[in-house]
Amino acid sequence: MSNGNERNLDHCLKCSTCHTQCPVVANYPDFPGPKQLGPELERLRLAKGQEKPLEIDESLALCTNCKRCDIACPHGVKPSYYNMKNKARLQGQSISKFRDWILAHNICWGKIGSKIPGLVNFALKFPLTKSVMGLMGIANRDFPKYLKQQIKIRNSKNDKKVLYYPGCYASFNEPEIIQATIDILEAYDFQVELASVNCCGTPVMSNGLLDEAREMAIKNTGVFLKYIREGYKIVTTCSSCGLTLKEEYTNIIPGTNSAELKQNVWDLFELLEEEEILPFNENKEKIKKAYYHVPCHLKAQGIGVPAANLLKKVAVKDLIIEDNYCCGIAGTFGFKKEKYPIAMAIGDPLFKDIKNSQVPFVITDCGTCKLQIMHGTSVPVKHPVVILRDYLKNSDTEKF
Amino acid sequence: MNNKVQVVVIGGGATGTGILRDLALRGIDCLLVEQNDLATGTSGRFHGLLHSGARYVVKDLHSAEECIQENKILKQIAPDCIEDTGGMFIATKNDDPGYIDKWLAGCAQAGIETKEISPTELLKEEPALTPDVVKAYFVPDAAVDGFTLAAANVLSAQKLGAMARNYTKVIGFKLEKNKVCGVYLKDKYTGKEELVECQYVINAGGAWAGQIAGLAGQNINVNPDKGVLVIFNHRITNRVLNHLRPPGDGDIFVPHGSVTVFGTTSKVTNNPDDTEATLEEVLELLAEGSNLIPDLKNMRLIRAFAGVRPLYQPDGGQLGREATRDFTLIDHSQLTGLEGLVSVVGGKLTTYRLMAKAAVDFVAEKLGVDKPCITHQEMIYAPVPKNGAKPGEYLCQCEMVSKKMLDQSIEGKGHFSLSDVRRLTRLGMGPCQGTFCTFRATGYYHQSRNLKVTEANKLLKDHIEERWKGSKPVLWGQQAQETQLTRGIYLGLLNLERLESDNNEL
Numbered sequence: 001m002s003n004g005n006e007r008n009l010d011h012c013l014k015c016s017t018c019h020t021q022c023p024v025v026a027n028y029p030d031f032p033g034p035k036q037l038g039p040e041l042e043r044l045r046l047a048k049g050q051e052k053p054l055e056i057d058e059s060l061a062l063c064t065n066c067k068r069c070d071i072a073c074p075h076g077v078k079p080s081y082y083n084m085k086n087k088a089r090l091q092g093q094s095i096s097k098f099r100d101w102i103l104a105h106n107i108c109w110g111k112i113g114s115k116i117p118g119l120v121n122f123a124l125k126f127p128l129t130k131s132v133m134g135l136m137g138i139a140n141r142d143f144p145k146y147l148k149q150q151i152k153i154r155n156s157k158n159d160k161k162v163l164y165y166p167g168c169y170a171s172f173n174e175p176e177i178i179q180a181t182i183d184i185l186e187a188y189d190f191q192v193e194l195a196s197v198n199c200c201g202t203p204v205m206s207n208g209l210l211d212e213a214r215e216m217a218i219k220n221t222g223v224f225l226k227y228i229r230e231g232y233k234i235v236t237t238c239s240s241c242g243l244t245l246k247e248e249y250t251n252i253i254p255g256t257n258s259a260e261l262k263q264n265v266w267d268l269f270e271l272l273e274e275e276e277i278l279p280f281n282e283n284k285e286k287i288k289k290a291y292y293h294v295p296c297h298l299k300a301q302g303i304g305v306p307a308a309n310l311l312k313k314v315a316v317k318d319l320i321i322e323d324n325y326c327c328g329i330a331g332t333f334g335f336k337k338e339k340y341p342i343a344m345a346i347g348d349p350l351f352k353d354i355k356n357s358q359v360p361f362v363i364t365d366c367g368t369c370k371l372q373i374m375h376g377t378s379v380p381v382k383h384p385v386v387i388l389r390d391y392l393k394n395s396d397t398e399k400f
Numbered sequence: 401m402n403n404k405v406q407v408v409v410i411g412g413g414a415t416g417t418g419i420l421r422d423l424a425l426r427g428i429d430c431l432l433v434e435q436n437d438l439a440t441g442t443s444g445r446f447h448g449l450l451h452s453g454a455r456y457v458v459k460d461l462h463s464a465e466e467c468i469q470e471n472k473i474l475k476q477i478a479p480d481c482i483e484d485t486g487g488m489f490i491a492t493k494n495d496d497p498g499y500i501d502k503w504l505a506g507c508a509q510a511g512i513e514t515k516e517i518s519p520t521e522l523l524k525e526e527p528a529l530t531p532d533v534v535k536a537y538f539v540p541d542a543a544v545d546g547f548t549l550a551a552a553n554v555l556s557a558q559k560l561g562a563m564a565r566n567y568t569k570v571i572g573f574k575l576e577k578n579k580v581c582g583v584y585l586k587d588k589y590t591g592k593e594e595l596v597e598c599q600y601v602i603n604a605g606g607a608w609a610g611q612i613a614g615l616a617g618q619n620i621n622v623n624p625d626k627g628v629l630v631i632f633n634h635r636i637t638n639r640v641l642n643h644l645r646p647p648g649d650g651d652i653f654v655p656h657g658s659v660t661v662f663g664t665t666s667k668v669t670n671n672p673d674d675t676e677a678t679l680e681e682v683l684e685l686l687a688e689g690s691n692l693i694p695d696l697k698n699m700r701l702i703r704a705f706a707g708v709r710p711l712y713q714p715d716g717g718q719l720g721r722e723a724t725r726d727f728t729l730i731d732h733s734q735l736t737g738l739e740g741l742v743s744v745v746g747g748k749l750t751t752y753r754l755m756a757k758a759a760v761d762f763v764a765e766k767l768g769v770d771k772p773c774i775t776h777q778e779m780i781y782a783p784v785p786k787n788g789a790k791p792g793e794y795l796c797q798c799e800m801v802s803k804k805m806l807d808q809s810i811e812g813k814g815h816f817s818l819s820d821v822r823r824l825t826r827l828g829m830g831p832c833q834g835t836f837c838t839f840r841a842t843g844y845y846h847q848s849r850n851l852k853v854t855e856a857n858k859l860l861k862d863h864i865e866e867r868w869k870g871s872k873p874v875l876w877g878q879q880a881q882e883t884q885l886t887r888g889i890y891l892g893l894l895n896l897e898r899l900e901s902d903n904n905e906l
C-alpha cells in the first residue's frame with residue numbers, strides 16, 4: 001500500500017463521528033455509512049484483491065460525495081476518498097449506465113444547450129422527453145435552463161491578476177454569475193481573464209469515471225499552471241469546482257503540479273477577504289432578510305463562509321447562515337431516478353427550515369444546490385455575486 | 401457421555417484434531433479432549449504460514465520436502481482454511497549473495513518451484529517493499545488459518561461419529577500393569593472430574609506434551625521455544641514476504657485476511673504457558689522488519705502475542721533455531737516399557753497431517769485396524785463460512801461478522817465465550833479490537849440465548865479483557881488512542897469494573 005490518503009485507514013478509531021454527519025445515513029438506515037464503506041471495508045478490499053468487489057460495495061452508489069464525513073473525522077481520515085476510488089473501480093467493472101454517462105458529461109449537454117437554448121429547453125419540457133428520461137433512469141425534474149452567454153470584460157492591465165474559472169453551471173446555465181463576478185473583481189482592481197478550460201471533472205468523478213477525470217485534471221492543471229507562473233491567481237465561484245481543484249486533483253493526480261495548483265486556487269470571497277478596500281455602496285438600503293445555505297463542498301474547503309460574511313457586511317441585514325444541512329442533490333446524484341427519493345429526503349430538513357424562516361429568497365454558492373432548493377421549496381435562490389454586484393459603488397442600479 | 405472409547409487424543413491443536421479426523425476416517429472410535437478451546441495452544445498462536453518449504457531448504461532439506469508435499473495437499477483439501485496468497489523471497493543489497501545460490505539449489509532439490517521476478521516489476525506490485533531489493537523469487541507459500549483448520553478437522557471427524565470435548569483437561573492417567581487404560585478428565589466449567597477408559601492414548605499436547613507425559617510418569621525432552629508475533633492493521637503486502645537469508649528473527653510477513661502477521665523470534669522458555677510479548681521484543685522485531693518494509697514503524701500495530709514451539713530433541717541436543725523442525729513419534733513402550741501411550745511432538749502446523757498419519761498408522765496397527773490413511777483425499781470445511789448479509793446484520797464491522805455467523809459459531813454448544821466465537825468468525829480481530837462488537841455480540845446473545853445477566857456480563861468482561869491484554873505491548877500511536885476510546889466506553893459508560901458477573905475458571 002502506498003502513502004497519502006491510502007494509509008489514512010490506519011487512523012480510524014471507529015468512533016463513528018463521521019456517521020453522525022453523513023446525510024445519507026440520517027435518511028436511509030440501510031446505508032452502511034462512511035466509516036464502514038471507507039476505512040473499514042478498505043482493509044477487506046485489500047484482502048480480497050481489487051478484482052472481486054464486495055457485495056456491500058453496491059451501496060457505494062448512494063454516497064453523494066458531500067464530504068461531510070471528511071470534515072467530521074477527528075483523526076484526519078477521509079472516508080469519501082475511498083468511496084470515490086472504489087466507485088470508480090466498480091464502474092470499470094460493470095457496463096456503465098448510459099444515464100450516468102450523460103449526467104457525468106453535463107458539459108456536453110451544457111454545450112449543446114447554450115448553442116441552441118430553445119431546443120434543449122423545449123426538449124426538456126416536452127412530456128415525451130421526460131418519460132424517455134424516466135425510462136433511462138433520470139428522475140422527472142426540471143433540468144437547468146441553458147442560456148446564451150455574452151460576457152463583457154474591461155481588460156485593463158493591473159499587477160493583481162486573476163484567472164477566473166466559472167465552471168460548467170455558470171457557463172452554461174447562469175452566465176449572469178460570470179458577469180457579476182467579473183464586475184466585482186474589476187471593482188476590486190483585479191485584471192481578469194476568463195479561463196478557457198473544460199469541466200473540472202467533479203461530475204465525471206462522482207459518477208465513478210476516474211480515468212477520464214484524471215485526464216481532465218492533467219489537462220486543466222497544465223493550463224492553470226501556465227497562468228499561475230505568470231502571476232495569476234485562479235478564482236472559482238462554484239464550491240464544487242473549487243474543492244476539486246484544491247483537493248481532488250491532489251488525490252487523483254498526486255505530485256508537485258497538483259500541489260502547486262492547490263496553493264493558488266481561491267474561492268472568490270476567500271480572495272476578497274484579504275483585500276483592504278471595500279468597493280460597495282454603504283448607503284444603499286440593505287435587504288431585510290435572507291437565508292444563506294452553506295454548500296457541502298464549501299464546508300469541505302475549510303475556509304469558513306467568506307461570502308456570507310461579506311453579504312452580512314454589505315447587503316443583508318438579517319442573514320440566516322445555516323451549515324447543518326445537505327440539500328441532497330450532491331451534483332448529479334438527485335437527478336437519478338432510484339436516488340431521487342433519498343435526495344429529497346436528505347434535503348427535507350433544509351426545505352422545512354427554509355420555509356419556516358419565511359425568507360424572500362435563499363443565497364448559495366453552488367448551482368446544483370440552487371436547483372435542488374428551488375425544486376424542494378419553490379423559494380427563489382441566488383448566487384452571492386449576483387446580489388453583491390448590485391451593491392457595487394458604480395453599479396448600474398446605483399444610477400437610478 | 402460414553403465412558404469408554406478405543407482411543408483418546410489429548411490436545412485440540414492442528415495435530416490432535418488431525419489425528420481425530422484420521423482415526424475417524426479409519427473407523428476407530430475416538431474422543432479428543434482439549435483443556436481450553438480448539439486451537440488455543442500453539443496452533444492459534446503461530447504465524448499462519450503454510451510453508452512451501454523454501455525457508456528450510458538450506459538447513460533442513462527433509463523438512464522442506466515434507467512441507468511442499470503437504471502444502472500441495474492442504475491447498476486441495478482445505479481451501480476454506482487457506483488463502484493462496486503465494487509467497488516471495490527477497491534479498492536486499494545487504495544480504496549475502498552466496499546464500500541465494502545455495503537456496504536455489506535447495507529449492508530445486510526439494511521440488512519447490514521458484515520464479516524470478518525483477519525488482520522493478522515486483523515493486524510495482526508490492527509498493528510497500530524496500531527499494532533495496534536486488535533479487536526476488538516467487539514461491540508457493542500461502543496463509544493458513546489455524547482456528548478454522550482445527551475446527552474443520554473436528555467437524556469432519558464428528559460427522560463420522562468421533563467426539564470432541566473442549567474445556568476438558570487431562571489431569572491423570574489410569575495405569576494398570578504398566579499399561580495406560582484410561583484418562584482422568586476435569587471439566588473446566590463445572591469442575592467435575594471423571595474417568596474415560598480406552599485402549600490407547602495419543603498425546604498431541606504440543607509444547608505441553610512433556611507435562612502430559614509426566615502425568616504418566618514419563619520423561620520426554622520437549623523444549624518450549626517462544627516466538628513473538630505482531631499484527632498490523634492492514635495488508636502490507638499481498639504475498640507472504642520472506643527475507644532471503646539464513647532463517648532468523650523478524651523475517652516473515654504473512655498477509656492474513658485484512659491484517660498482516662509479522663515475526664518472529666526464538667527464545668527457549670521453560671514454561672509452555674509463557675505467551676507474553678514484551679515491548680522490547682516488539683521493538684526489536686520492528687527494527688528488523690524495517691529492512692524489508694521501510695515505512696514499517698509508522699504503520700498501525702493492533703496486537704502482539706507469543707506462541708510456544710514444541711521443539712523436541714531426543715538426545716537433548718540443539719535448541720532454538722538450530723533444533724530440527726521435524727517431528728518425532730515417541731512410542732513409550734520403547735522408552736520405558738509403558739504400553740498404550742504414544743506421544744507425537746515437534747513439527748510444524750504445515751505438516752500436521754503427516755504427523756497425524758504417522759501417529760494413527762502406529763495406533764491402527766496396534767489395534768489391528770488395517771485401513772489406510774485417506775486424509776489427503778477427503779475435503780474439510782469451515783464450520784462457519786463467511787456469508788454476506790444486509791448492512792444492518794453485521795455486528796462486527798471491521799471483519800464483517802454477521803448475526804448468522806454468530807448463531808452458527810455456537811451451534812450445539814452449551815457454554816461458550818466470545819473468544820470461542822472470535823476464533824471461528826474473526827469477531828473483534830480488527831482495528832478496534834472488540835470495542836464495538838463486544839457489547840453488540842453480548843447483547844445479541846443475551847437476547848437470542850436467554851442468558852442470565854451475570855452470564856452475559858461474563859461474556860463481555862472476559863472478551864474485552866482478553867483483547868486488552870494483546871494490545872498492551874503495542875500501546876502507542878493510533879492503537880493507544882483506540883484503547884483510550886475502549887476504556888472510555890467500557891470503564892466510563894458501561895462501568896465494567898463493577899459489573900456483576902459469573903465466576904469460573906475461564
Ligand SMILES: Cc1cc2nc3c(=O)[nH]c(=O)nc-3n(C[C@H](O)[C@H](O)[C@H](O)COP(=O)(O)OP(=O)(O)OC[C@H]3O[C@@H](n4cnc5c(N)ncnc54)[C@H](O)[C@@H]3O)c2cc1C
Nearest residue numbers: 411413414415435441442443446447449570606627749750
Ligand atoms: C511463533 C510461532 C510461529 C510459528 N509459525 C508457524 C508457521 O508459520 N507455519 C507452520 O507450519 N508452523 C508454525 N509454527 C509451528 C506450529 O504452530 C506448531 O508446530 C503447531 O501449531 C503445533 O500444533 P500442535 O497441535 O502440535 O500443538 P498445540 O496447537 O499447541 O496443541 C496442543 C494442545 O494441547 C492442549 N493441552 C495441553 N495440555 C493439556 C491437557 N492436560 N489436557 C488437555 N489438553 C491439553 C493445549 O491447550 C493445546 O491446545 C509456529 C510456532 C510458533 C511458536
Ligand code: SF4
Nearest residue numbers: 022063064066067069
Ligand atoms: S461523502 Fe457524504 S454521503 Fe458520502 S459517506 Fe461521506 S458524508 Fe456520507
Ligand code: SF4
Nearest residue numbers: 012013015016018073
Ligand atoms: S473515519 Fe474518522 S470519524 Fe469516522 S469512525 Fe473513523 S476515526 Fe471516527
